[in-house]
Amino acid sequence: MVQTGGRAWKFGDDINTDYIIAGKYKLSITDLDELSKHTMEAIMPDFAEKVQKGDFVVAGRNFGCGSSREQAPLVLKRLGVAAVIAKSFARIFYRNAINIGLPAVECADTDEIDTGDLLEVDLTRGTVKNISKRKVYMIKPLPPELWKILSEGGLVNYVKKHGRLPW
Amino acid sequence: MGKTISEKILSHASGKDAYAGDLVIAKIDAAMTHDGMAKLVIEAFQEMGGRQLWDPSRVAVVIDHVAPSAYESFSKVHKMMRRFALQQGARFYEVGSGICHQLMIESGLVSPGGLVVGTDSHTCTYGAVGAFATGIGSTEMAAVFLSGKLWFKVPETLKIVVDGKLPPMVFPKDLILKIVGTVGADGATYKAVEYGGSAVKALGVEERLTLTNMAVEMGAKTGLIEPDEKTASYLASLGHKPQQGFKSDEDAEFVDELVLDAEDLEPQVACPHAVDNVKPVTAVEGKEVDQVFLGSCTNGRVTDLREAAKILRGKHVKKGVRMIVIPASRRVYKQALKEGLLEVFLDAGCAVCNPGCGPCAGGHQGILAPGEVCVSTSNRNFKARMGSDEAEIYLVSPVTAAVTAIEGKITDPRRLLKEA
Numbered sequence: 001m002v003q004t005g006g007r008a009w010k011f012g013d014d015i016n017t018d019y020i021i022a023g024k025y026k027l028s029i030t031d032l033d034e035l036s037k038h039t040m041e042a043i044m045p046d047f048a049e050k051v052q053k054g055d056f057v058v059a060g061r062n063f064g065c066g067s068s069r070e071q072a073p074l075v076l077k078r079l080g081v082a083a084v085i086a087k088s089f090a091r092i093f094y095r096n097a098i099n100i101g102l103p104a105v106e107c108a109d110t111d112e113i114d115t116g117d118l119l120e121v122d123l124t125r126g127t128v129k130n131i132s133k134r135k136v137y138m139i140k141p142l143p144p145e146l147w148k149i150l151s152e153g154g155l156v157n158y159v160k161k162h163g164r165l166p167w
Numbered sequence: 168m169g170k171t172i173s174e175k176i177l178s179h180a181s182g183k184d185a186y187a188g189d190l191v192i193a194k195i196d197a198a199m200t201h202d203g204m205a206k207l208v209i210e211a212f213q214e215m216g217g218r219q220l221w222d223p224s225r226v227a228v229v230i231d232h233v234a235p236s237a238y239e240s241f242s243k244v245h246k247m248m249r250r251f252a253l254q255q256g257a258r259f260y261e262v263g264s265g266i267c268h269q270l271m272i273e274s275g276l277v278s279p280g281g282l283v284v285g286t287d288s289h290t291c292t293y294g295a296v297g298a299f300a301t302g303i304g305s306t307e308m309a310a311v312f313l314s315g316k317l318w319f320k321v322p323e324t325l326k327i328v329v330d331g332k333l334p335p336m337v338f339p340k341d342l343i344l345k346i347v348g349t350v351g352a353d354g355a356t357y358k359a360v361e362y363g364g365s366a367v368k369a370l371g372v373e374e375r376l377t378l379t380n381m382a383v384e385m386g387a388k389t390g391l392i393e394p395d396e397k398t399a400s401y402l403a404s405l406g407h408k409p410q411q412g413f414k415s416d417e418d419a420e421f422v423d424e425l426v427l428d429a430e431d432l433e434p435q436v437a438c439p440h441a442v443d444n445v446k447p448v449t450a451v452e453g454k455e456v457d458q459v460f461l462g463s464c465t466n467g468r469v470t471d472l473r474e475a476a477k478i479l480r481g482k483h484v485k486k487g488v489r490m491i492v493i494p495a496s497r498r499v500y501k502q503a504l505k506e507g508l509l510e511v512f513l514d515a516g517c518a519v520c521n522p523g524c525g526p527c528a529g530g531h532q533g534i535l536a537p538g539e540v541c542v543s544t545s546n547r548n549f550k551a552r553m554g555s556d557e558a559e560i561y562l563v564s565p566v567t568a569a570v571t572a573i574e575g576k577i578t579d580p581r582r583l584l585k586e587a
Contacts, residue, residue: 014352014441018549022556023529027233030206030240037328042556062353064223065386066549067528068288068302090386091357096304145190145318155306157216165310167192167318 001151003082003103004021006054010115011040013060017093018070019043020064024048036075053080056121058113060086063104064093073097073104083121085110085128085139098146101154106140123150168418171324173359174261176299176413180282187323187420195315196224196298196305197276199285201267202241203232203528204305205248208286211309220255221315225368228252229260229267233530234523236262241530265496265522268292268464272376273405273498279394279412284311289464295375296402297394297412299359302383320390323422324415326363329493329501331429336580337340337530338474339374340466340544340564342366342427343381344435348445356386358422361415366391372401373470380465381546383443390398434579437562440550448567448579452470457539459490459564459572461517463527466544467495471565476511477567478580483516485575490568491533493525515572529553535560543569 025038040047057063057076063086064072073096076084083103087110097104106120107128112135113119120129121139128137142150148166152158158166170178174186181191200208220226227250236242244263252259260270268289271277279297284290286308293300303317311317327346333339360382367375375392382390392398394412402409415421434448461475462465466500472494484490492512494500501523503509512519526533527545535541535558543553548560561577570580 016547016549018529018547018552022551024534024551024554025532027203027528028238028240030244037455042551062386065352066288066291066306066547069203069287070286070304070306074207088353088356090353091388092302092304094546095307099304099306143190155310156211159310163216165314165316167314167316 003054003121006056006082006119007052008056008058008113008115008119009049009051010113011057011059012020014062014065014134015059016066017064017069018066019071021069021075026069026071032078035071036078039075039079048079051079051081054082055080057081057084058110059084060110061088061150063089067089070100073100077102085121096148099104099155101150101157103150107137109137112137132149168420169418171359171415171419171421172297172322172361172393172413173299173322173389176280176282177319177321179280185321187321188430189321190318191321192316192318193282195284195311195317196281197227197283198308198311199227199229199271199290200308201229201231201287202234202244202248204286206244207305208308208312209247209251211306212312215308215309216312217313219489220257220312223256225276226257226312227260227267227271227274228257229270230262230522231266232528234262237531247570263497263521265499266467266524266587268463268469269495269499271449272296273496275405275407278409284308284317288383289380291387291389292376292380292387292464294379294382294391295372296398297392299322299389299391301389303465322357322359324359324361326424327360327362328424329362329366329427329429330364332369333365333366333429333432335584336566337363337432337434338564338566339370339377341432341435343378344437344445344562345427345432347381347384347443348386350392352384352443353386353443357383357386359391360385360387361391363393369394371470372397373468376468377465384546401541413463434564434567434581436567436577437548439559439561442547442562448563448577450563451577452579454540454577456542456571456576457534458535458541459488459568460526460533460541460545461490461568462493462495462525462544463545464495466547466565467493467499469499471544472503472508475565475569476508478566479515479573480511482573482574488572488575490572491520491525492517493520494522496522526553542577544568
């Protein structure tokens with residue numbers, strides 16, 4: 001699984017689910033296309049408008065902390081984000097992302113990535129290539145149980161394909 | 168080797184001899200979803216080919232986040248939930264029943280030693296009665312609805328020991344804010360937090376629920392308190408016959424231990440825009456406020472309302488300030504009514520709303536305008552959570568909230584002791 005040619009959008013530590021998609025929108029808008037227009041609104045108002053299909057969200061520690069809202073990874077995926085690369089993730093966001101088929105990649109070196117850097121993520125080899133800076137970073141390998149779900153495009157797709165849950 | 172409560176519950180639920188780090192497939196005792204997530208759960212359940220819940224008697228479907236509905240979009244969600252829950256024979260909680268977490272405790276679906284999941288991060292609250300309870304997403308909930316099972320990585324446990332007695336005007340909310348400030352927003356990620364020590368044992372179950380509720384604000388998978396005779400009698404008072412549950416063994420392995428002395432504690436406040444941005448109330452005293460919110464799954468129980476009513480009795484909320492009071496459930500509402508607490512709030516000029524989540528998650532009943540300041544007894548103060556991204560939220564105890572409402576500015580409740 002290789003994601004190529006996307007630009008980085010750089011965020012800091014503790015990006016919570018209200019920053020990703022605020023409660024006031026999650027609790028009034030149920031259409032995902034409409035909802036995704038408000039992604040990251042409080043901290044990067046032009047993100048939803050400018051992010052391109054195949055881009056990457058890059059962050060520091062504890063990405064996705066806060067609520068269990070699956071709308072958080074869903075709006076990122078809907079905007080075309082190819083993967084979230086962070087030093088660490090809050091656990092519910094992490095599970096949710098994998099379950100909807102959005103790669104959540106743990107990488108210790110995200111400080112070296114800046115907004116606009118051209119990246120290539122190779123989940124099979126476990127690398128993030130920073131083409132702009134000519135560097136390669138290692139990523140923490142995904143446990144096989146989660147890889148099974150992610151590689152089928154998420155849990156719903158897994159069940160549709162195999163006719164059963166992976167457990 | 169000895170086991171922690173988490174290791175025991177997940178061993179019991181999986182039929183495996185499990186320790187921290189092991190991956191287990193475990194049987195779920197109860198599952199909950201609410202209107203903030205139910206649409207996604209039901210859609211995923213149907214997409215996976217689901218026709219029947221694995222066990223409708225173990226499933227709770229709750230309307231609490233936008234209850235009654237403030238938008239046509241959510242009226243449609245509620246309609247979908249009603250139809251689904253009634254068709255499936257699940258336990259359905261209509262508008263006005265209360266907050267999902269309070270209802271799960273009151274319903275008897277949560278028992279010591281049980282394994283419970285909910286599509287809400289504050290599902291960790293139920294650890295106050297010795298259950299292993301954690302928040303999951305909507306797709307995983309759909310899988311639970313189908314199978315009654317889910318995979319878990321058995322967490323390591325961070326032990327937090329609090330000895331001594333809480334000083335006057337210092338409450339469990341101040342204690343948990345202090346703990347979150349000390350551990351940090353990701354200090355317990357993937358871990359279970361077990362609270363113990365004489366100060367925790369001395370608390371009633373309602374107060375313990377405040378501690379476990381905020382475990383997720385440290386990133387924890389769950390918060391736990393060893394069940395004791397108080398747990399048993401509290402659950403019995405709600406009409407349930409609880410199981411005995413589990414205790415951590417003497418030789419259980421904890422990943423770390425944090426020791427605090429309750430005597431040293433003073434009233435605390437989580438300042439904008441992070442729950443771990445915790446300071447003593449004295450550091451922000453005098454900050455003028457626009458809205459005070461008393462309620463939520465953190466502090467909307469009758470114990471909380473009693474403490475706030477003691478302060479507000481015979482007093483009035485400052486002119487120009489609004490105070491919103493929301494009991495956590497219908498049961499709490501009725502008890503507060505019986506004790507005359509609602510009358511105290513009404514006489515003080517508060518708006519008393521129907522049971523539910525209220526403004527905590529930004530759905531309705533107290534959305535903030537740009538530049539406004541809200542003092543809240545809830546659990547999150549993220550920018551834009553309760554409305555405008557130019558508003559500020561400060562998290563405090565019910566008593567600090569009440570004193571602040573009267574003064575119109577953030578006030579250390581210990582000032583009342585000096586006056587008396």
